[in-house]
Amino acid sequence: xxxxxxxxxxxxxxxxxxxxxxxxxxxxxxxxxxxxxxxxxxxxxxxxxxxxxxxxxxxxxxxxxxxxxxxxxxxxxxxxxxxxxxxxxxxxxxxxxxxxxxxxxxxxxxxxxxxxxxxxxxxxxxxxxxxxxxxxxxxxxxxxxxxxxxxxxxxxxxxxxxxxxxxxxxxxxx
Amino acid sequence: xxxxxxxxxxxxxxxxxxxxxxxxxxxxxxxxxxxxxxxxxxxxxxxxxxxxxxxxxxxxxxxxxxxxxx
Numbered sequence: 001x002x003x004x005x006x007x008x009x010x011x012x013x014x015x016x017x018x019x020x021x022x023x024x025x026x027x028x029x030x031x032x033x034x035x036x037x038x039x040x041x042x043x044x045x046x047x048x049x050x051x052x053x054x055x056x057x058x059x060x061x062x063x064x065x066x067x068x069x070x071x072x073x074x075x076x077x078x079x080x081x082x083x084x085x086x087x088x089x090x091x092x093x094x095x096x097x098x099x100x101x102x103x104x105x106x107x108x109x110x111x112x113x114x115x116x117x118x119x120x121x122x123x124x125x126x127x128x129x130x131x132x133x134x135x136x137x138x139x140x141x142x143x144x145x146x147x148x149x150x151x152x153x154x155x156x157x158x159x160x161x162x163x164x165x166x167x168x169x170x171x172x173x174x
Numbered sequence: 175x176x177x178x179x180x181x182x183x184x185x186x187x188x189x190x191x192x193x194x195x196x197x198x199x200x201x202x203x204x205x206x207x208x209x210x211x212x213x214x215x216x217x218x219x220x221x222x223x224x225x226x227x228x229x230x231x232x233x234x235x236x237x238x239x240x241x242x243x244x
Contacts, residue, residue, distance in 0.1 A: 022198070026205040030213070058224035066230045107228025110221070120221040123212035131205050137195040145229040150222045157219045158212060174188045 008075040013039070016078060019132035026127060035119075036083045037128055040067055040091060044081035047088035054112035058147070061109060063091055070095075078103060078132045082124050087111070090121035094129065094144075102140040102170070103133040126158060133173055143169040 020037040027035050038044065040063075048063040070077060074095045082090035092108035110121045126141075133141050143160060145167055146152040152162060152169065160169035187200075196204075 022202055022205060026202065026209050029206065030209060056224055059226045059230070061230045066234060069234055105228070106233045107230050109226040112224060120216050121225070122221060123209060123216045126212055127205060127209050130208055131201055134196040134201045134204070143227065145232065147227045151225070151227050154219060154222050157215050174191065
């Protein structure tokens with residue numbers, strides 16, 4: 001690993017942790033005390049293996065492989081593991097655009113419901129991205145490649161606008 | 175008059191952020207407001223079944239430099 005790469009990884013790891021800490025404090029400050037946001041560590045990746053046992057899961061993503069591949073490529077990435085008490089209920093990964101003017105939410109997955117009830121994760125996901133985007137001074141959040149029309153419409157309810165040409169939704173965060 | 179003043183303050187804050195970015199205090203203050211809104215929207219709009227979004231395979235294959243900036 002080059003020194004500049006290692007330095008960027010270290011600096012942005014601090015920002016990620018700062019964003020997730022602020023998000024967790026915000027959530028718990030509004031009486032939701034059983035939710036915690038963390039970086040994607042081995043414990044989260046191990047827990048995501050359980051999702052492969054689901055019969056209702058909509059994607060066949062390998063978070064273990066995907067995360068490790070992107071972790072090295074993108075030191076400025078944003079990542080999030082959402083825990084409800086000791087249960088992993090969501091994972092997400094994104095990164096700033098090349099010039100850093102926007103923060104991309106590349107993919108997100110909630111734990112399949114046939115493996116147990118859980119709350120909706122969207123409000124925690126968006127909150128985490130909002131905070132990290134502001135910390136890195138991005139002006140926009142982009143949700144890339146919405147998986148279908150239902151999910152696209154769902155994001156629109158949260159104030160995101162669709163750009164069909166490039167297949168993403170965005171929201172300005174001035 | 176009051177709303178005119180509020181608009182001016184909001185615009186001034188936005189102009190400052192364009193130059194210097196957000197302070198942690200401002201970020202936390204905004205986060206609390208946003209989270210409250212998100213909870214409300216989420217309560218009234220059930221999560222799509224099997225919620226997942228994005229394209230992991232595409233991201234694994236793509237080149238970082240292909241982002242459009244606007």
